[in-house]
Amino acid sequence: MNWKTFWALFARDAHVARRNFVPLLLQTFLQPMMFVFIFGRVMVSSGYMPVTYKSLLLPGIMAISMIFTGVWAVAMPLIGEFQFTHEIEDRLLAPIENSWLAIEKVLFGAAQAVIAGLAVIPAAWLLLRPGVELNLLSPLTFAGITILVALLSASGGLALGCSIGQNQIGLMFSMVLTPMIFFGCTYYPWSALANFPILQKVVLVNPLVYASEGLRGTLVPQFPHLPVLAVFVALVIFDSFFLLLGLRQFRKKAVT
Amino acid sequence: MTAGIRTQDLRKVFTTPPPLGAAGGFGPRRKKKDQPAREVVALDGLSLDVQGSEIFGLLGPNGAGKSTTVGILTTRVRPTNGQAWIGDYDVWAQQVDVKRLIGVVAQRPNLDFTLTAREILIFHGAYFGIDSRTRSARAAELLDRFKLTDRADQLARGFSGGMMQRLSIARAMMHDPQVLFLDEPSAGLDPQTRLLLWEIIREYNRSGKTILLTTHNMEEADALCQRLAIIDHGRNIALGTPAELKASVPGGYLLRVRFGSNSPDLIERLKTLTGVREVRAQTFDDGDSGADIYADRGGSLVSEIASLAATSSVELSDVKISEPSLENLFLHHTGRSLRD
Numbered sequence: 001m002n003w004k005t006f007w008a009l010f011a012r013d014a015h016v017a018r019r020n021f022v023p024l025l026l027q028t029f030l031q032p033m034m035f036v037f038i039f040g041r042v043m044v045s046s047g048y049m050p051v052t053y054k055s056l057l058l059p060g061i062m063a064i065s066m067i068f069t070g071v072w073a074v075a076m077p078l079i080g081e082f083q084f085t086h087e088i089e090d091r092l093l094a095p096i097e098n099s100w101l102a103i104e105k106v107l108f109g110a111a112q113a114v115i116a117g118l119a120v121i122p123a124a125w126l127l128l129r130p131g132v133e134l135n136l137l138s139p140l141t142f143a144g145i146t147i148l149v150a151l152l153s154a155s156g157g158l159a160l161g162c163s164i165g166q167n168q169i170g171l172m173f174s175m176v177l178t179p180m181i182f183f184g185c186t187y188y189p190w191s192a193l194a195n196f197p198i199l200q201k202v203v204l205v206n207p208l209v210y211a212s213e214g215l216r217g218t219l220v221p222q223f224p225h226l227p228v229l230a231v232f233v234a235l236v237i238f239d240s241f242f243l244l245l246g247l248r249q250f251r252k253k254a255v256t
Numbered sequence: 257m258t259a260g261i262r263t264q265d266l267r268k269v270f271t272t273p274p275p276l277g278a279a280g281g282f283g284p285r286r287k288k289k290d291q292p293a294r295e296v297v298a299l300d301g302l303s304l305d306v307q308g309s310e311i312f313g314l315l316g317p318n319g320a321g322k323s324t325t326v327g328i329l330t331t332r333v334r335p336t337n338g339q340a341w342i343g344d345y346d347v348w349a350q351q352v353d354v355k356r357l358i359g360v361v362a363q364r365p366n367l368d369f370t371l372t373a374r375e376i377l378i379f380h381g382a383y384f385g386i387d388s389r390t391r392s393a394r395a396a397e398l399l400d401r402f403k404l405t406d407r408a409d410q411l412a413r414g415f416s417g418g419m420m421q422r423l424s425i426a427r428a429m430m431h432d433p434q435v436l437f438l439d440e441p442s443a444g445l446d447p448q449t450r451l452l453l454w455e456i457i458r459e460y461n462r463s464g465k466t467i468l469l470t471t472h473n474m475e476e477a478d479a480l481c482q483r484l485a486i487i488d489h490g491r492n493i494a495l496g497t498p499a500e501l502k503a504s505v506p507g508g509y510l511l512r513v514r515f516g517s518n519s520p521d522l523i524e525r526l527k528t529l530t531g532v533r534e535v536r537a538q539t540f541d542d543g544d545s546g547a548d549i550y551a552d553r554g555g556s557l558v559s560e561i562a563s564l565a566a567t568s569s570v571e572l573s574d575v576k577i578s579e580p581s582l583e584n585l586f587l588h589h590t591g592r593s594l595r596d
Contacts, residue, residue, distance in 0.1 A: 008382035
């Protein structure tokens with residue numbers, strides 16, 4: 001394994017991300033912050049939502065921001081570079097196995113997702129306060145869940161980015177990401193689906209459920225949530241599945 | 257001893273669209289009944305042996321299999337059959353070792369558009385583990401050599417085609433590879449830049465490096481390459497130095513004549529003219545007949561051909577004379593012009 005090359009590839013991605021910092025920031029935060037403001041501030045202060053909803057909402061918003069950031073950071077460049085600009089060709093000729101380039105992409109996307117997730121907490125807290133009650137009982141468990149969620153988003157981005165065509169980007173958002181978010185227990189806990197028993201079972205195939213429930217279980221454990229251990233297992237399974245699928249698709253794309 | 261390039265019976269059948277560099281309409285679309293109709297045979301048993309520190313050219317029309325060959329040799333295309341080696345390394349089995357030895361200029365620009373010209377070179381150097389001081393110095397040197405210094409700190413996105421091409425070549429040389437692949441390097445360059453490029457390629461070769469370039473430009477192949485393989489339909493149809501290849505055309509000169517009506521008798525009589533080595537009857541798309549006359553003299557034959565035609569009551573409508581060239585060789589082997 002050629003670490004020099006690996007970190008040079010990582011440095012290149014970091015350099016490009018730094019150059020696009022402002023658009024990246026807007027893209028990551030604008031939507032979740034508006035959501036936080038309307039649901040956590042407007043609806044609560046006007047009495048349509050209870051104050052406790054603020055704390056319930058925060059982990060879900062964090063999960064959405066992380067998933068969006070990771071998928072976007074990995075999938076969008078791959079779609080463009082493989083199909084349109086061919087920019088990736090130079091890096092495919094770097095002295096390292098092609099799969100390591102894909103792993104570098106995943107690692108970089110995951111790092112971006114972690115940053116986005118951790119930045120959402122203070123931003124949302126500032127917008128929502130007072131009334132947000134975070135109970136971080138085990139920072140280590142929280143860190144573990146955060147990393148697994150970040151890897152989920154980035155390896156999901158790898159699988160998507162190497163599987164869909166340029167003209168399907170719109171579909172990716174409307175058919176994959178949007179339903180994932182709405183049925184991902186982001187704006188409500190999984191237990192809230194108790195009145196819809198079939199739906200409650202079906203949403204378990206949605207990896208975002210484990211992301212939001214895991215973050216809920218570690219940030220605001222006073223609310224009902226799936227057992228953290230189950231979340232861990234599910235996230236590890238989803239991460240490995242998307243990573244293996246993504247690597248396979250990447251290798252196919254890298255060579256004709 | 258610098259690394260050479262070797263391929264043995266390379267065959268590539270595309271079932272998906274071929275790589276972009278190779279786009280341009282493949283000549284043969286061999287369809288067998290038991291195969292899906294979209295299969296395209298890009299390479300059909302190509303064997304090459306390029307010596308270390310040689311400038312070797314692959315000459316052929318669009319779709320001959322040049323880019324596919326480069327793709328296979330640079331790990332980007334998986335051969336259907338056959339093997340390829342760079343130096344002692346098997347290209348498919350030892351990809352990382354091969355990637356360390358090669359520099360590649362693709363046919364279409366594939367620069368990192370979010371980086372500046374200088375950053376493109378510096379990051380490329382970093383991928384190859386070159387330390388930061390050396391790569392900055394080398395980047396500056398190459399930018400200067402390729403006359404890009406005044407645009408060095410601008411994003412490559414805004415560059416003209418010729419500038420992108422120069423930057424691509426500079427990037428391929430950045431890590432000082434043993435073997436340099438250039439796929440149609442002078443396409444889209446103005447004549448002045450083309451000469452600069454030729455000079456840079458020759459200079460790079462003098463430092464002991466192997467260079468494989470593809471071209472459909474005969475002047476370039478003739479001027480630059482020490483040896484050439486002429487390929488068509490994925491096969492090697494001729495191999496040698498430009499001089500050897502040109503000498504292998506019967507006579508050397510080619511006179512393409514065209515007349516209104518078909519006259520087998522005239523064709524036979526043309527063969528009896530002094531200096532004529534070979535006559536091939538031609539039928540053109542518009543129904544006109546003609547002949548390709550290979551001979552060891554050019555202009556002086558025209559009056560004799562004209563008087564022969566007159567005595568056969570055939571009207572001569574056109575005569576084209578070409579001096580000994582690789583174009584004539586290609587025509588002699590394939591019956592088609594490289595420019596077709």
